Amino acid sequence: MTVCTKTTTLLQAENIGLQYDDKIILRDINFCIRDIHRPGMQQGQVVSLIGRSGIGKTQLFRILSGLQQPTNGNVFINGRQQVKAGDMGVIFQNYYLFEWRTIYQSLMMSAKQNQLLKGEEKQYIEKYAADFHLKEHLQKYPQQLSGGQRQRVSIIQQLLKGSKFLLLDEPFSGLDVCMLDKVSDLLLQVSTSDEQNTLIIVSHDISTAVAISDTVFILGNEEGQPGAIIKREIDLIERDLAWQRDIKSNPAFIKTVEEIKSCL
Amino acid sequence: MLIAIQVAITLLVWQTASNGLIPKPGNVAAAFTRLLATKQFWDNMLVSLGLTLKAMLYSIIITLVFAYLSVLPFFKSIAQFMVKCRYLTLTGLIFIFTLLTRNGSELKLSLLVFGIVPFFVTSFLSVITSINKQEYDLCKTLGYNNWQTLYEVIIVGKADQVFEILRQNFAISWLMITMVEGLSMSEGGIGTLLIKYNKYNDITVVVALQMVIFLTGLCFDWLLGSIRKWLFPYTKYK
Numbered sequence A: 001m002t003v004c005t006k007t008t009t010l011l012q013a014e015n016i017g018l019q020y021d022d023k024i025i026l027r028d029i030n031f032c033i034r035d036i037h038r039p040g041m042q043q044g045q046v047v048s049l050i051g052r053s054g055i056g057k058t059q060l061f062r063i064l065s066g067l068q069q070p071t072n073g074n075v076f077i078n079g080r081q082q083v084k085a086g087d088m089g090v091i092f093q094n095y096y097l098f099e100w101r102t103i104y105q106s107l108m109m110s111a112k113q114n115q116l117l118k119g120e121e122k123q124y125i126e127k128y129a130a131d132f133h134l135k136e137h138l139q140k141y142p143q144q145l146s147g148g149q150r151q152r153v154s155i156i157q158q159l160l161k162g163s164k165f166l167l168l169d170e171p172f173s174g175l176d177v178c179m180l181d182k183v184s185d186l187l188l189q190v191s192t193s194d195e196q197n198t199l200i201i202v203s204h205d206i207s208t209a210v211a212i213s214d215t216v217f218i219l220g221n222e223e224g225q226p227g228a229i230i231k232r233e234i235d236l237i238e239r240d241l242a243w244q245r246d247i248k249s250n251p252a253f254i255k256t257v258e259e260i261k262s263c264l
Numbered sequence B: 001m002l003i004a005i006q007v008a009i010t011l012l013v014w015q016t017a018s019n020g021l022i023p024k025p026g027n028v029a030a031a032f033t034r035l036l037a038t039k040q041f042w043d044n045m046l047v048s049l050g051l052t053l054k055a056m057l058y059s060i061i062i063t064l065v066f067a068y069l070s071v072l073p074f075f076k077s078i079a080q081f082m083v084k085c086r087y088l089t090l091t092g093l094i095f096i097f098t099l100l101t102r103n104g105s106e107l108k109l110s111l112l113v114f115g116i117v118p119f120f121v122t123s124f125l126s127v128i129t130s131i132n133k134q135e136y137d138l139c140k141t142l143g144y145n146n147w148q149t150l151y152e153v154i155i156v157g158k159a160d161q162v163f164e165i166l167r168q169n170f171a172i173s174w175l176m177i178t179m180v181e182g183l184s185m186s187e188g189g190i191g192t193l194l195i196k197y198n199k200y201n202d203i204t205v206v207v208a209l210q211m212v213i214f215l216t217g218l219c220f221d222w223l224l225g226s227i228r229k230w231l232f233p234y235t236k237y238k
Helices: A057-064 A103-112 A121-131 A147-160 A177-191 A206-211 A251-263 B002-017 B025-036 B039-069 B073-087 B091-100 B104-129 B133-141 B146-156 B159-183 B190-199 B203-231 B233-237
Strands: A005-020 A023-037 A045-051 A072-077 A089-091 A165-169 A198-203 A215-221 A228-235
Touching: A005 A057, A005 A198, A023 A045, A023 A057, A045 A057, A045 A177, A045 A206, A057 A165, A057 A198, A089 A147, A089 B133, A103 A121, A103 A147, A121 A147, A147 A165, A147 A177, A177 A198, A177 A206, A198 A206, A206 A251, A215 A251, A228 A251, B002 B025, B025 B203, B039 B073, B039 B104, B039 B146, B039 B159, B039 B190, B039 B203, B073 B104, B091 B104, B104 B159, B133 B146, B159 B190, B159 B203, B190 B203, B203 B233
Parallel strands: A023 A228, A045 A198, A045 A215, A089 A165, A165 A198
Antiparallel strands: A005 A023, A005 A072, A215 A228
């Protein structure tokens, strides 16, 4: 098993519930994400929230990002700080960007929100653009970019803002096989670029999400009970399935994916 | 090419179908040329253009103020009432406006503004209500406060659409100018000229004037469209 330790709690979801009139969408959602330390390297956290379509993943995504208030319960980050809109970096499913701003302008607006980058915004934009192969696209408008390029811009935008938490809604949706690998590599690159970086991936693409995660939370319904709950937590480090290239062909990985499917 | 053929067919049909009452295209073209050579025409044209542009400027300022403020409940109902004012006729309000204004120029301007603003507000409110929720969400995730969100999403983000509304509603303003100038003829204008030639039954000049109005409208449409593309280059990728 890979040597690592889990230390401080980075995010804690406590008794999250969501209800519209009489309809219960989410019920008693409890989970926590801890800081992972791997000796000799920067290792962020990658957590997947897996669930069937329509189970309430998007609502949980919006609650975690602070864009929606739960009916009850709280999400805490950095100790006991209640999450609010703006605390999390959010990458929407369709990688929404301001269509009236060039990529450079959009990134500059994000960087200006980050006090730590004061006076150095331009240098950081150029650094990220180079790292994410977007240097030649900085003066373009979002409509001129491909889906993959838009996704990268969305990620940089949130990183420049200073978000250590990145919430990604269905990042693998509608991608072909080649792009799936590229996006997976990109997310791993982000997760290992800073010790504190924490990626929360909300997806129904089990295999791809699990392949890059260290922890999986399965969102599902209990027999005869309304509202989705976290049915299981799977620690992929414990199973020695985390941080490995070409893990998808590993029999233990395939077994885990089957196990997750049976839980849905 | 197709347009040229269509224009040629239209002129041919016009030429063959016109009898003594409806002037032939050749006569209208001659009247059009004569009209362009007179100082009276240009004076009146400038009066109309000046008044229209002034009214458009005032109208867009009033519209923007009320449309931006419509996000607040108190102003929302006012903006919605302004939308309903489209159904009021200007003719029925001349007397009231005459009492409220000091001279013919003010009267025409206020009538025009009163006529244009409801159409502007209607168009702009529909732009605001159709804003993608993700635009607000993105602002929130970037940590913007309400004023920053309003500035980014509505003021900057919809500036191109304000221009488009201006372009589309120029037609309404241009349509109203002839009517308003007909209501108050003190300072002339293209509408006054139209009424004068109508009174003299000079149909050839009336049709020529209509052509001038039509072509001016087309020119402004093109001009505003070009300025929009220049000011907001991203619109060409939409």
